[in-house]
Amino acid sequence: MKLYAGRTGRIGRKKAGLVLASALFVTCAAAQESPIKLGILTDMSSLYADNGGQGSVIAAQMAVDDFKGKVLGRQIQVVYGDHQNKADIGATLTRRWLENENVEVILDVPNSAVALAVQGITREKKKIFLATGAATSRLTGDECSPTGVHWTYDTYALSQGTTRAISRLGEKTWYFLSADYSLGAQLEADSRKVIDATDGRVVGAVKHPINTPDFSSFLLQAQSSKANVIALANAGGDFVNAVKQAGEFGITRYQKLAGLIVFIADIHSLGLQSAQGLLLSSAFYWDLNEETRTWTKRFVEKTQKVPTMIHAGTYGAVMHYLKAVEAAGVLDGPTVAAKMRATPVNDFMTKNAKIRDDGRLVRDMYLFSVKAPGESKYKFDYYKLLATIPGEEAFRPMEEGGCPLLRKQ
The missing domain is CATH 3.40.50.2300 (Response regulator)
Incomplete structure (x- = not known):
């Protein structure tokens, strides 16, 4: 009786092992597939x-x-x-x-x-x-x-391209209109370093919430600063709305707008009539x-x-x-x-x-200016290439970034 039970137990364990092996095989096969x-x-x-x-x-x-x-x-x-x-x-x-x-x-x-x-x-x-x-x-x-x-x-490369190019045109005073989250803060911080290095001066700054429909109060503050350049440290729909409303207020007749992070989709939304003359940096142009x-x-x-x-x-x-x-x-x-x-x-x-x-x-990276409507010859013909910025110049030197990985090497 004891022998029979033991034999049955051995057979049961063998079957269980086969079932487990089959399950593992099916699992591995499923993972492969x-x-x-x-x-x-x-x-x-x-x-x-x-x-x-x-x-x-x-x-x-x-x-x-x-x-x-x-x-x-x-x-x-x-x-x-x-x-x-x-x-x-x-x-x-x-x-x-x-x-x-x-x-x-x-x-x-x-x-x-x-x-x-x-x-x-x-x-x-x-x-x-x-x-x-x-x-x-x-x-x-x-x-x-x-x-x-x-x-x-990144924010450093965009600042190096656009901010430095505008500074070289002789513009010295800046006012920042920045999105109130990580993007705006970093764009402004990186741009300020370039402005300081080129003997420029930041005369004021204001932050706006992300996805802002009405920029009037922010733009009026920027206008009253009389800064040579109003730097837009925002992106996407915020950038588009700010540029449109600045044009409506007549700000662009007396002060330059600088888009610190501009995409060609933004220019398409704005139209060349509103965007012409903007300087911008980009990693790609079609x-x-x-x-x-x-x-x-x-x-x-x-x-x-x-x-x-x-x-x-x-x-x-x-x-x-x-x-x-x-x-x-x-x-x-x-x-x-x-x-x-x-x-x-x-x-x-x-x-x-x-x-x-x-x-x-x-x-x-590349520095572009936005074409005037009369300069555009075909669909999406929006940019004029001003300069190619070698990567070693465009991006922050690795040792200046504070990456903890480098200390472990």
């Missing part, structure tokens, strides 16, 4: 939607399609979410994606406050964050991450060369919109990430990030660029 997810965390419905938004989702999908849709034998899937320009919502989406939905990399994030929250979470989880839409230079400064790459542009024009033609066919530097940057970041995954043979965040840093970036937007140890992709 499940898609590799890329998460586009963006603004789908508010003031940055034209600059990132659905265009970033489409740009990412274009890169996946050009990569033939698979890496490491698995399908690649693009998912997206709307952070609504709120850091808590962006953080909640990020955690859900990484902890429950197997998202491997997060991209875009056109809001600096949200991007800083995402950087902290991806650093903790050892996942990749490719900030193609965020601006704050803190992402490669005190908030740098071994798995974070600041891809397209009409620079044959490669940029070819890619843009594909993008416009899918969206009917002109691509911004965020859209172009998102495409390039996805391609570089997928190449790094393929070369590394794994999805592990730190391993893939190291491979991305070790590999030069080359695409239609960026040539022979390197990702530094602090996570900054160092690429050329």
